[in-house]
Structures are given as structure tokens and as C-alpha cells.
Amino acid sequence: MTLFHICHPCVMLRSHSVWTETHSESPKVLSNHQKGLGVAILALTQLLLCLMTGEVKLWADIDWMDIVGEGGAAIFSLSWIVLILSSRPTGPVTNYLMGGLVLIFASTWQDFLDEVTHLPETLNWGSSLESIAMPLGIIVLTIGLYQWRNEQLAIRQQLLKRERLFRNHHLIDWVTQVGGADYLRRQLSIAMQSAQSHSQPTSLLLLDLDDFAHFNHRYGAREGDRLLHELGELLMLNLRRNDILCRYAGDRYAAILPSTDARSAALVAEQLQLAVAHFAFHLGEQADAYFPRATIGAATLSQMNPTALEERANRSLEWKKRCRDSFNTLQTTEPC
Amino acid sequence: MPRFFQHAPDHRTMLANNHWCGLNDRWISSQYLPALLVDIAERRGVHRDLVLSGTGLFEDHFLREGHCISTAQLERLVLNVQRRIGHGEAGFLLGNALADEPSSCLASLVPYSPSIHDLLCCLRNVSGIYSPMMWVNAHVDHERIYLVWRPRVSACAQTRQFWMDALSTLITASSKSIVAAPLPWQFEFSAPMTKHSEQYRVHLGDNTRFGCQVDAMSLPRQYLHVAHRAHTTAFHVAQHTIYRQHEKLSVPLGFYQTMHRYLQCRIHAPPPLAEAGKDFCMSPATFKRHLYSHGIRYQTLVDQVRREMSIYLYRIKGWNHDQVATYLNYSDMSNFRRSFKRWTGHSPVEFIAAIKSMA
Structure with missing residues (x-):
């Protein structure tokens, strides 16, 4: 090989790629x-x-x-x-x-x-x-x-948005790889304590998938689990840096919004709902997608009372679901 | 009133005391519930070997036609699943799988059921298929229908709440899919409040009470007979298939169930242990050992049957104190009051006030 050949950038590039290829082909990892x-x-x-x-x-x-x-x-x-x-x-x-x-x-x-x-x-x-x-x-x-x-x-x-200050692997939910309800309660009391010391409110959002039972029935429980997992990733992307996402139970997710008032919480809830509405969940290799819809309940509290905040968020969610159901029946029963 | 809702225990079956099955009698098909439980655990990342450990059940048994397991084996399987699946989720997953999974024999029944009444009728008659540990009694008063669940074979204290979670979820999910909206079911559990209240909230709604006298679920009567779709041939076919499956399984009476019915028949004068043992063709010592192995203490069971009967008479029949005391063969009212307080923790007056406040 002449000096030209050795110094030519193409040859160097080629020789480099050959080196990386052979390296990746036989990685000497025990x-x-x-x-x-x-x-x-x-x-x-x-x-x-x-x-x-x-x-x-x-x-x-x-x-x-x-x-x-x-x-x-x-x-x-x-x-x-x-x-x-x-x-x-x-x-x-x-x-x-x-x-x-x-x-x-x-x-x-x-x-x-x-x-x-x-x-x-x-x-x-x-x-x-x-x-x-x-x-x-x-x-x-x-x-x-x-x-x-x-x-x-x-x-x-x-793991940002999945955990803060405190880790216990027993509390992680296997399907979604975020904390479960026990982790939520611990984080909620930590968040409320620190918010109270700065005299700021804490908000909690509960997000429930619409017709999840129907989805499970149609596509199987394993696809349902996959939907929950991917939805978790999507929600995480749409939350702020300090928020924490947990799986509450079943198809219900919970997001703690520390130091957030009711107005901002409503804004975040709206953003999450928009994100879910535009989420195309692909079933297997098909190009067709399932578009899930979600209902979100929100609650805000300034006093240190995690149980009351959880109860209020649940009630808000159940109320919204009832409103949605009655709206749907109204739409189907009323003549066009 | 439909025939099955009437409170009419069959006296002859109670005396057939050599037809009941015990903890180690094999009659539960391993191809249905055990297979579902293994699948559920695998969905949560638990290897099937961990679920099957100590049960005496192996992978190839699932493929063997007619292979059956005993109640003790199923109980061990459930304990394994419960321990491995965290967040108190296991029972609810089973309930949803029973209602939804295409492999579940109930899955073909639910979408064709014309009304809640038809569904509950069928579910009650074939409870041996999907609930080998608990059996159900249905009662109707002028306002509500009650489904009361009791153990079938043994007192199964450790897995009782698991089965209640699964059965409540099954009933809620299947009735919801008929009506296409959640129904106002009310749940009462005898177990104390668990720390996983969120699971009950999401799967069963906010009408759950713990630490109650019975394991029961109830629904206002007006939802029972509303027809949501026509009686189709598909429904009759599904019903026929599931009844045949139930017949093939030949679900026996469990030991606990037999004991319960035996005592219920003799509620006016419960026999002493030795006499009951004679009726079950056993010496007192053997009978006592048998009761013990099924998690039963004779006097506790006698008190429990009396308690359940008095609650039934107060709540469903609407009887007054004197009538109930006379029915249970108490000549002295203060004696009855004391016994009732011992069984339930409340005096009869307090209990009636609590029922009224619940309504």
C-alpha cells in the first residue's frame, strides 16, 4: 500500500469501518x-x-x-x-x-x-x-x-417523573413500570408536606381510559396490558419535569402535580387529554390503529390531607364519567 | 317470583351425608381455572413454575383431558398467585378474565344475555364452574336482590377475600357489559378493610363496605328485568352449552356447604357435636378432626348459621325481634339479645337502625 493509499481519507474511512465491523461481529464479551x-x-x-x-x-x-x-x-x-x-x-x-x-x-x-x-x-x-x-x-x-x-x-x-427522593422496588407496578398506589400515597404526602411549607396547593389528576373493558374483550388482555404500558410512556412525555406519574389501579393512572393550583392543573389535564386523543395505538404490525380516549378527574388541596385529595380526585373522575355517559345516551337517543 | 330466588333448602340433599367432597377430593378441572390463573400470573411476569410450586400440578396436566385437582391444590395455587402478584390485584384480574377472556366459558354467555336476571340465573346455577371455593344463594326482598356467597368446601380464610374480589368483579363487569353502563351494585365483605382500597374503587365503584356480617352483593330490583336485547337462539345455545359443561363436571356438595345446610335445617335445636358426627357416620373424635382440617369449629359454625339466619330474617323478611327470637327457639328475649350481640357485636335494636340507615 502506497503512502497515498494510506493517507487518503476514503481508505482511512474504509479501514475504520472494517475495524468497527469486525469488532461488532465478534464482541469478546463473556x-x-x-x-x-x-x-x-x-x-x-x-x-x-x-x-x-x-x-x-x-x-x-x-x-x-x-x-x-x-x-x-x-x-x-x-x-x-x-x-x-x-x-x-x-x-x-x-x-x-x-x-x-x-x-x-x-x-x-x-x-x-x-x-x-x-x-x-x-x-x-x-x-x-x-x-x-x-x-x-x-x-x-x-x-x-x-x-x-x-x-x-x-x-x-x-427515571425522572417516575420517582423522587424515595425508592422501593416492591412498589413498582410490573405492567407499566411506574409506581403503584402505595408509592403514589407516599409521594403524595411528601409533595403535600413540602407544598404546605411554602403555602402552595398540591394537585392530583386521575386519568381513566374509556371503554377499556371493551378493548380487552375485543383484543385480549395482553394487548390491554401493552396499551397501558405505552399510554404510561405517552403521559410521562406530556408531564412537566417535577410531576410524578403512578398507576393507581386497573386502567387508572394518577399524576401528582406538586405546587400547582387548580387552574394550572386543569390546563395540564387538558393537555394530557389532547395527547391521549392523538395517540395511535398500533395492534401488532397493522397500519390500522386504535385511538383511546380518556376521562380525567382533578383535585387541588392546600391542607396536608392526602386521603381527602385522593377521594376528591376520585369523585371528580366519577362525576365526569357519569356526565360523559349521560351525554352519550342523550346523543344516541335524540333524533338527528 | 322466579323459582330459584325462593328460600327453599332441599332437606333430602342435606342428609345425603356421604355425597359431600372434602379438601383432597379431586373434582376441579385443571383446564379451566388453574390454567386461567397461570396465564394471569404470566401476564404479570411470574414464571409458571413459581405459580405451580407445591401444588402437585404440572404443565402437562393442563393438556390432559379430564384431569382434575382438589380444593387444597387450588387453594395453594391461589396463595402462590396472590403472593407473586402485588398491589392486591390478583382477584380482580381473575374476575375480569372470567368475564372477558375468550377461553372463559362465560364469555359466550354474557354478550347474549337479554337481562341481568337471565345472566344471574345462569351464573347462579353453574357457580361450580367458575367458583369452586364459594357457593351462592340469591334472595330477593321488595327492594333489592342479594347474592350471598359462602365457602363451599373449607372455611378457606386465607383465600376468601381473593374469591370475593374475583366474583364481585365478574358480576360487575358482566352486568356492565349487558347494560353498557355501570350498575349501582353494593358490596359487603366480611374481611376487614384492606390497604388496597384503590382496586375496589376502580373495579367495583365506591359502594363497598368491609367488616360486615356476610359476603354479599346487592342491586336494586328495578334493574333485574329490563330487557336490553331479545331472547335469541344464540343465548339459548350458550346457556345450554354451559349447563351441559356443568353437568359433565358433576359439582359435588362441599363439606362446609353440607354442614351449613345440615345446621340450617336444625336451626331450632342444633344437635350436639357427637350427634352431628353420628349423622355424618363418624365417631366424635374423627368428626372433630375432620371439622378442624376444614378450618371449622363446630360451635363457631352453629353460631354463624344462627347469626346468618337472624340477619336474613331481619333484613330480607323484615321480621321483628319477637318473631326472630321465636324462630331461633329463644324463649327469653334478653337471652336472644345477649346472643345476638355476641354474634354480631351489635344489639338487635342497633342492627335494625344500621339497616335502616343503609337503606
């Missing part, structure tokens, strides 16, 4: 199963080496307290590795956490093996493994935890 297998091989190798180079201690020489203490530490560090591998996606943070925990496990496992086998003084690699692996493991784990913190901060940005 799967979590392979990592788990690696840990098992490591533990077995240590065991075999100890058995080959040393000799098993006599029954009387074994200190059972040490066995319990060190064996327990090895088992628990192994369980942490399993928890990390089973819950986290592959990536640098997982690798650091994994690496640190594997070193700690190797050290505690060796510690345990030392209690049951006796290595000769001249070949005592076991104690050096113990003393090097443990501090190294703690350093790598600390780096991993620091990276994990940064990752959490990045994820929190993505």
Missing part, C-alpha cells in the same frame, strides 16, 4: 454463564492444588470455629457473585464488581482450604494468595462501587 463457570473452575483448581501439594489435616487438628467462620465468608462471597451475575447486564461496572468479588472469594476460599489441608513450609503459596487477593479484591470492588454510583446517577435521570 456471558454471565461463562463467568460463573470460570469461578467454579477457579475454586476447583485451588482445591486440587491444595490436595496435590499439601496433605489433609487430622480430624483432631481441625479448628471448627475457623471452619465455620472462614467457610461462611467463602459461601457468602460466592452468593454475592451469584446475585451480581443473575441480576446485572454485562458491562464495565459488572466486570469490576465481579472481579473484586472473585478476588475476595479466592482469598476466603483459600483461607478455608488452609484449615483443612496442611501445605509444606517451602511451598506455601496459599498464604501469599490470601494476603494479595484480599486487598486487591477490596480495591477493585471499591472502584466497581464508585462506577456503580455514577451509573445510578445516569439511570436516575432516565
Whole structure:
């Protein structure tokens, strides 16, 4: 290849794309199963080496307290590795956490093996493994935890409008991936408390899909769940930065509007209703879409009373639904 | 008044004490309710192995024609589902699935039912299909129709509210789809108030009361006979199909149900435990063990039957204190008052005032 060829931007570009292609074709990422297998091989190798180079201690020489203490530490560090591998996606943070925990496990496992086998003084690699692996493991784990913190901060940005100040995964609704009614109540009392200290009102919107039972009956409950999920994403996009969206129950969503008066709440409700009215929900791969409609009830309260606010929002929603039903029957029964 | 609404217990079935089924008798088809429960849990991301764990039911049983499970197995299945699906949603999901899912045998009945009365008639007669744990009695007074639900086989204290959630949702959702508007159903639950009040609000409306004397739902009578569509052949076909399905299942009387009917017959002079055991062809010790395994204590059940009867006489028959006390064989009014207070926590006068305020 001549100098021209090397310096020509097209060639460079091409060579770059070739590099990225080959890189993406064979990503050298170990799967979590392979990592788990690696840990098992490591533990077995240590065991075999100890058995080959040393000799098993006599029954009387074994200190059972040490066995319990060190064996327990090895088992628990192994369980942490399993928890990390089973819950986290592959990536640098997982690798650091994994690496640190594997070193700690190797050290505690060796510690345990030392209690049951006796290595000769001249070949005592076991104690050096113990003393090097443990501090190294703690350093790598600390780096991993620091990276994990940064990752959490990045994820929190993505969870904006879904959670604030307080997290409890038990309270997350599985279908919509937003908080459930318990989470709503906790957030509502936090929001009302802070609004009251600034003597501002708090508003609550409850949004209910019209004819959701009919939709479920026609297209199946799984499509209904998908509609609820996508509707949640849509509502989230149409809320303000400080608002929080939760799933109340069934097809009813709740949005907390902190420090918002009745007029602004009505405005937000109107915007949400417009957004839902223009939402084309596609069933499978079809181009045809279902256009859901929603009814929204709103309530605003200045005093600190979350239960009363929830009750008022429910009543407002039920009243609007009744009005809508009677309007519909009026339209169908009146001659044109 | 239609025949099925009359309060007429069949005395002969009560004495057929060797025809009832216990906790471990297999009669519930695993292809219907258990399969629905597994599907519901999967919709909420719960793997079927977790739902089926400890039930003795395996995946291939769903495909085996005529495979049945026992009440104990179903109860375990429900407990698994309840524990895995959060937010107190499980019962309501089952109720909606029973009313809506195309695989549900009720799904073909609901859209063709001409009136609420036709629907409730049919639902009452085939309750063994969709509600193997609870059985229903229907009563009508001059204002409302009442559906009262009681356990079928065992006292099933842990899953009772789950079934009530499911049955209330089924009745509400199916009657709503006939009328195309929500109906003013009123719900009374014997369980104390749960923390998931939002589920009741969304699925059943704001007319729910907890900590009541019975598990019941009621509707004003004027909604019963309004015809929303004509009696079509499709309705008769659906009705016929579901009745045949019910016959094929040959739903037995549950042990709790049999005990309840047995005592209801002898409400004037409830027999002592030993005598009741003799009627059920068991020694007192075996009978006691049997009652215990079904979550029943004899004296509690006797009191419960008396309580339910007095509530029925007060609320539906509109009888006065003397009539009720005489019917329950109390010669002394103060004695009756004391017993009534022990059963319900209220004196008869307070209870009548509460009924009037409810109306």
C-alpha cells in the first residue's frame, strides 16, 4: 500500500469501518454463564492444588470455629457473585464488581482450604494468595462501587417523573413500570408536606381510559396490558419535569402535580387529554390503529390531607364519567 | 317470583351425608381455572413454575383431558398467585378474565344475555364452574336482590377475600357489559378493610363496605328485568352449552356447604357435636378432626348459621325481634339479645337502625 493509499481519507474511512465491523461481529464479551463457570473452575483448581501439594489435616487438628467462620465468608462471597451475575447486564461496572468479588472469594476460599489441608513450609503459596487477593479484591470492588454510583446517577435521570427522593422496588407496578398506589400515597404526602411549607396547593389528576373493558374483550388482555404500558410512556412525555406519574389501579393512572393550583392543573389535564386523543395505538404490525380516549378527574388541596385529595380526585373522575355517559345516551337517543 | 330466588333448602340433599367432597377430593378441572390463573400470573411476569410450586400440578396436566385437582391444590395455587402478584390485584384480574377472556366459558354467555336476571340465573346455577371455593344463594326482598356467597368446601380464610374480589368483579363487569353502563351494585365483605382500597374503587365503584356480617352483593330490583336485547337462539345455545359443561363436571356438595345446610335445617335445636358426627357416620373424635382440617369449629359454625339466619330474617323478611327470637327457639328475649350481640357485636335494636340507615 502506497503512502497515498494510506493517507487518503476514503481508505482511512474504509479501514475504520472494517475495524468497527469486525469488532461488532465478534464482541469478546463473556456471558454471565461463562463467568460463573470460570469461578467454579477457579475454586476447583485451588482445591486440587491444595490436595496435590499439601496433605489433609487430622480430624483432631481441625479448628471448627475457623471452619465455620472462614467457610461462611467463602459461601457468602460466592452468593454475592451469584446475585451480581443473575441480576446485572454485562458491562464495565459488572466486570469490576465481579472481579473484586472473585478476588475476595479466592482469598476466603483459600483461607478455608488452609484449615483443612496442611501445605509444606517451602511451598506455601496459599498464604501469599490470601494476603494479595484480599486487598486487591477490596480495591477493585471499591472502584466497581464508585462506577456503580455514577451509573445510578445516569439511570436516575432516565427515571425522572417516575420517582423522587424515595425508592422501593416492591412498589413498582410490573405492567407499566411506574409506581403503584402505595408509592403514589407516599409521594403524595411528601409533595403535600413540602407544598404546605411554602403555602402552595398540591394537585392530583386521575386519568381513566374509556371503554377499556371493551378493548380487552375485543383484543385480549395482553394487548390491554401493552396499551397501558405505552399510554404510561405517552403521559410521562406530556408531564412537566417535577410531576410524578403512578398507576393507581386497573386502567387508572394518577399524576401528582406538586405546587400547582387548580387552574394550572386543569390546563395540564387538558393537555394530557389532547395527547391521549392523538395517540395511535398500533395492534401488532397493522397500519390500522386504535385511538383511546380518556376521562380525567382533578383535585387541588392546600391542607396536608392526602386521603381527602385522593377521594376528591376520585369523585371528580366519577362525576365526569357519569356526565360523559349521560351525554352519550342523550346523543344516541335524540333524533338527528 | 322466579323459582330459584325462593328460600327453599332441599332437606333430602342435606342428609345425603356421604355425597359431600372434602379438601383432597379431586373434582376441579385443571383446564379451566388453574390454567386461567397461570396465564394471569404470566401476564404479570411470574414464571409458571413459581405459580405451580407445591401444588402437585404440572404443565402437562393442563393438556390432559379430564384431569382434575382438589380444593387444597387450588387453594395453594391461589396463595402462590396472590403472593407473586402485588398491589392486591390478583382477584380482580381473575374476575375480569372470567368475564372477558375468550377461553372463559362465560364469555359466550354474557354478550347474549337479554337481562341481568337471565345472566344471574345462569351464573347462579353453574357457580361450580367458575367458583369452586364459594357457593351462592340469591334472595330477593321488595327492594333489592342479594347474592350471598359462602365457602363451599373449607372455611378457606386465607383465600376468601381473593374469591370475593374475583366474583364481585365478574358480576360487575358482566352486568356492565349487558347494560353498557355501570350498575349501582353494593358490596359487603366480611374481611376487614384492606390497604388496597384503590382496586375496589376502580373495579367495583365506591359502594363497598368491609367488616360486615356476610359476603354479599346487592342491586336494586328495578334493574333485574329490563330487557336490553331479545331472547335469541344464540343465548339459548350458550346457556345450554354451559349447563351441559356443568353437568359433565358433576359439582359435588362441599363439606362446609353440607354442614351449613345440615345446621340450617336444625336451626331450632342444633344437635350436639357427637350427634352431628353420628349423622355424618363418624365417631366424635374423627368428626372433630375432620371439622378442624376444614378450618371449622363446630360451635363457631352453629353460631354463624344462627347469626346468618337472624340477619336474613331481619333484613330480607323484615321480621321483628319477637318473631326472630321465636324462630331461633329463644324463649327469653334478653337471652336472644345477649346472643345476638355476641354474634354480631351489635344489639338487635342497633342492627335494625344500621339497616335502616343503609337503606
